[in-house]
Amino acid sequence: xxxxxxxxxxxxxxxxxxxxxxxxxxxxxxxxxxxxxxxxxxxxxxxxxxxxxxxxxxxxxxxxxxxxxxxxxxxxxxxxxxxxxxxxxxxxxxxxxxxxxxxxxxxxxxxxxxxxxxxxxxxxxxxxxxxxxxxxxxxxxxxxxxxxxxxxxxxxxxxxxxxxxxxxxxxxxxxxxxxxxxxxxxxxxxxxxxxxxxxxxxxxxxxxxxxxxxxxxxxxxxxxxxxxxxxxxxxxxxxxxxxxxxxxxxxxxxxxxxxxxxxxxxxxxxxxxxxxxxxxxxxxxxxxxxxxxxxxxxxxxxxxxxxxxxxxxxxxxxxxxxxxxxxxxxxxxxxxxxxxxxxxxxxxxxxxxxxxxxxxxxxxxxxxxxxxxxxxxxxxxxxxxxxxxxxxxxxxxxxxxxxxxxxxxxxxxxxxxxxxxxxxxxxxxxxxxxxxxxxxxxxxxxxxxxxxxxxxxxxxxxxxxxxxxxxxxxxxxxxx
Numbered sequence: 487x488x489x490x491x492x493x494x495x496x497x498x499x500x501x502x503x504x505x506x507x508x509x510x511x512x513x514x515x516x517x518x519x520x521x522x523x524x525x526x527x528x529x530x531x532x533x534x535x536x537x538x539x540x541x542x543x544x545x546x547x548x549x550x551x552x553x554x555x556x557x558x559x560x561x562x563x564x565x566x567x568x569x570x571x572x573x574x575x576x577x578x579x580x581x582x583x584x585x586x587x588x589x590x591x592x593x594x595x596x597x598x599x600x601x602x603x604x605x606x607x608x609x610x611x612x613x614x615x616x617x618x619x620x621x622x623x624x625x626x627x628x629x630x631x632x633x634x635x636x637x638x639x640x641x642x643x644x645x646x647x648x649x650x651x652x653x654x655x656x657x658x659x660x661x662x663x664x665x666x667x668x669x670x671x672x673x674x675x676x677x678x679x680x681x682x683x684x685x686x687x688x689x690x691x692x693x694x695x696x697x698x699x700x701x702x703x704x705x706x707x708x709x710x711x712x713x714x715x716x717x718x719x720x721x722x723x724x725x726x727x728x729x730x731x732x733x734x735x736x737x738x739x740x741x742x743x744x745x746x747x748x749x750x751x752x753x754x755x756x757x758x759x760x761x762x763x764x765x766x767x768x769x770x771x772x773x774x775x776x777x778x779x780x781x782x783x784x785x786x787x788x789x790x791x792x793x794x795x796x797x798x799x800x801x802x803x804x805x806x807x808x809x810x811x812x813x814x815x816x817x818x819x820x821x822x823x824x825x826x827x828x829x830x831x832x833x834x835x836x837x838x839x840x841x842x843x844x845x846x847x848x849x850x851x852x853x854x855x856x857x858x859x860x861x862x863x864x865x866x867x868x869x870x871x872x873x874x875x876x877x878x879x880x881x882x883x884x885x886x887x888x889x890x891x892x893x894x895x896x897x898x899x900x901x902x903x904x905x906x907x908x909x910x911x912x913x914x915x916x917x918x919x920x921x922x923x924x925x926x927x928x929x930x931x932x933x934x935x936x937x938x939x940x941x942x943x944x945x946x947x948x949x950x951x952x953x954x955x956x957x958x959x960x961x962x963x964x965x966x
Contacts, residue, residue: 487502487504488504489501489502489503490503490577490580491537492510492580492673492674493673494513494670494673495533495669495670496514496531496532496533496534497533497534497535497536497537497538498536498537498538499513499537499538499539499540500537500539500541501540501541501573502541503577506576506577506578506627506628507574507575507576507577507623507624507627507628508573508574508575508577508580508674509541509572509574509623509624510540510572510573510574510674511540511541511542511543511544511572511617512540512542512543512544512545512570512572512637513570513571513572513573514531514567514569515528515530515531515570515571515662515663515665515666516528516529516530516569516659516662517529517530517531517532517569518566518567518568518569519568519569519639519643520566524643524730524734525643525648525650525651525652525655525730525733525734526651526652526655527655527658528655528658528659528662530662530665531569543563543572543617544563544565544567544568544570544572545563545566545567545568546561546565546568546615546616546617546637547568547615547638547639547640547641547643547644548560548562548609548612548614548615549562549641549742550612550613550641550742550745550746550749551613556609556614557883557884557897558614558618558619558620558621558883558886558901559618559619559620559896559897560609560613560614560618561615561617561618562615563615568638568639569637569638569639569662569663570616570637571616571634571635571636571637571663571666571667572616572617572623572634572637573623573632573633573634573635573674574623574624574626574632574633575600575627575632575633575674575675575676576600576627576632576675580673580674580675598677598679598680599632599671599676599677599678599680600630600631600675600676600677600680601630601631601632601676601677601680601682601922601923602631602632602634602667602676602677602678602680603623603626603632603633603634603681603682603684603918603922604634604635604636604663604667604681604682604706605621605623605633605634605635605636605684605685606636606638606660606683606685606689606692607621607635607636607685607686607688607689608686608687608688608689608690608713608715608883609640609688610687610715610756611640611641611644611656611688611756611758611760612640612641612645612745612749612758613640614688614689615637616635616636616637617635619892619895619896619897620886620887620890620892620895620896620898621635621890622890622892623635625890625891625892625915626890626918626919626922629919629923630923631919631922631923632671632675632676634663634667634671636660638656638659639655639656639659640758641745641758642733642741642748642758643655643741644656644659644758645721645758645759645760646722646723646724646748646757646758647722647723647724647761648724648728648729649724649729650729650730650731651729651730653761653763653764653766654760654761654764654766654767657692657695657696657699657760657767658766660692660702661696661699661701661702661705664681664696664702664705664706665705667681667705668681679707680707681705681706681707681708682706682707682708682709682921682922683696683705683706683709683710684710684711684918685710685711685712685714686712687712687713687714687715687883688715688756689712690711690712690713690714690715690787691711691714691715691759691760691852692760693709693710693711693714694711694714694716694771694772694775694852694856695716695760695771696709697709697771697774697783697785698769698771698773698774698775698780699767700765700766700779701765701766703779706783707783708784708785708921708922708925709783709784709785709786710785710787710918710921710922711785711786711787711788711856712788712789712886712889713788713789713790713793713849713885714787714789714849714852714853714856715756715759715848715849715852716771716772717756717848721759721761721762722748722752722757722759724748728744772852772855772856772859773859775856775859775860776856776860776862776863776865777865780865781863781865782865784867784921784925784926785856785860785865785866785867785868786867786868786869786917786918786921786927787856787857787867787868787870788853788869788870788871788885788939788940789849789850789871789872790849790872790873790880790881790882790883790884790885791871791872791873791879791880792879792881793848793849793850793882794848794849794881826958850953850956851956851959853869853953853956854953854956854957857869857932857937857953860932861932861933861934861937866925866931867931867932868921868926868927868929868930868932868940869937869939869952869953870917870927870929870939870940870941871939871940871941871942871952872884872885872888872942873941873942873943874888874906874907874910874942874944875943876902876903876904876906876907877902877904878901878902878904879903883901884901884902885914885942887901887902887911888906888910888911888915888942889914889917889918891912891915893905893906893908907944909945910942910943910944910945910946913942913946914942916928917940927940929948930948936950936951937950937951937952937953938950938952939951939952939953
C-alpha cells in the first residue's frame with residue numbers, strides 16, 4: 487500500500503493506493519455540525535493547513551442502529567465530524583504533487599475524466615454509514631468509475647422537523663456533497679459533467695427526492711434508485727415544546743433519548759424522512775420525478791421480489807392486521823387494489839399475506855408509481871426486479887452484493903444464505919457500470935405497450951409488463 491496525495495480547493499489530502507485503486511476516507515465537504523451548526527444547514531468547509539490524512543474511516547452520524555443485526559455490517563465510529571465523503575478512483579489517473587511544493591491542481595483532462603457514481607447509503611434515514619464494507623468502491627474504480635460515498639446527518643439531527651431549525655437538514659447535506667463533487671472531483675480524475683447519483687432503501691428514496699428538488703438541478707446527470715423508500719404519509723414532526731435549542735442543550739444523551747422514544751411511538755412508519763413543502767421539496771417526491779428537469783435525467787429503478795416479507799414472521803399476532811392496515815392506508819391503496827390484493831393472496835398464510843402488503847406498500851408501490859409517472863411523461867426509465875431465490879431469497883439488501891460485485895464481502899454470504907452465482911454477479915454489476923458510463927443498463931426500457939422489466943435471476947430474463955401484479959394493487963387504472 488502506498489500514499490497518494492491530492493490537492494483540493496480546501497487543502498491537501500493523503501489517501502492510500504493498492505491494486506490500482508486509490509482510496510480517500512473522511513474528506514470533509516462541510517464544517518463539523520456541532521454547537522450552533524448542529525441543527526443548521528451545512529456550511530461549506532473552510533481550508534486547512536498542512537496535509538490532511540484520509541486513510542482511515544471517519545466518524546459516523548449513526549448512534550442507534552435501526553436493526554440490532556443489520557444486513558450490512560455497520561461500523562459505528564465515534565466523533566462529530568460526520569459531513570464527509572469517501573472516494574475511490576483509478577490510481578493512474580491522479581496527478582501526484584508534493585504538498586510542500588507544487589501547488590498545481592489536477593484538471594479533468596482532455597477526455598473530460600472518468601464518470602462518477604455518488605452513493606447515498608440507506609438505513610431508514612437513521613442508521614448506516616458511508617463506509618459500510620459492502621460499499622467498497624474498488625470494484626467500480628477498477629472499471630474506470632470514480633465512486634463517492636456520502637456521510638450525512640441522520641435521525642433527529644438530519645430529518646426531524648423542529649420549529650427553530652431548517653427542515654430537511656439531511657437533504658441539505660446531500661446537496662452540499664453533490665456541490666463538493668462538482669468542485670473537487672476533477673482532482674480525483676472524475677468528470678463533473680457525468681455524475682450518477684445512486685442509493686438503496688432510504689438512499690434510493692433520497693435519489694427520488696433529489697430528482698424533484700430544484701436545489702439539486704444540474705448537480706447530477708443520471709440516477710439509480712434501488713428499493714427506494716418513499717412514504718406518502720406526512721413527515722413526523724417533533725412533539726410540541728421540543729426544539730433544536732432544547733435538544734442541543736441536553737447534549738448527546740437528550741438527543742438519543744428523544745430518538746428512541748420517537749421511534750417507539752412510530753413503529754409502523756419511518757419517523758425520520760424528508761419533509762414535503764418549501765423550496766427544497768415543493769411537492770411530494772413521487773409527483774416530481776417526471777417531466778421538466780427531472781425527466782431529462784435517465785433513471786434506473788428497481789427492488790427485490792420479497793423486500794420485507796420475512797418481517798411478518800417476527801411480528802406478534804395482534805400486530806399483524808393493524809400494522810398492515812396502517813401501512814396500506816398511509817400509502818393510499820385504492821379499493822380496487824384491495825380486491826386485487828385479496829386475489830393475489832389467495833391460498834397464502836396470513837403472515838405471508840401481511841408480508842406482501844408491507845413489501846408493496848414500503849417499496850414496490852414506489853417503484854411502480856415512479857415508473858408509471860415517468861412513462862406517462864415519456865422520460866427514459868429502466869426497471870429491474872431482483873428475483874434470485876437462492877439461500878434466503880430475494881429480500882431487502884440481497885441485491886447489493888451483486889450490484890457492487892462483493893459476493894465475498896463481510897457477512898454477505900451469511901446474509902444471502904448461499905454463494906452468489908458468479909455469472910449473475912457479473913451481469914448485475916455490468917448493468918450498473920454500463921448505465922453509469924453509457925446511460926443504458928443493457929436491457930429494454932420501461933415504455934408504453936411493453937413496460938419491460940429485467941428480472942435478475944439465474945439466468946436473467948427480460949419480462950413484458952413485469953410490474954403487472956403491483957399495478958393491479960396500487961394503480962389499477964394503469965392497466966392497459
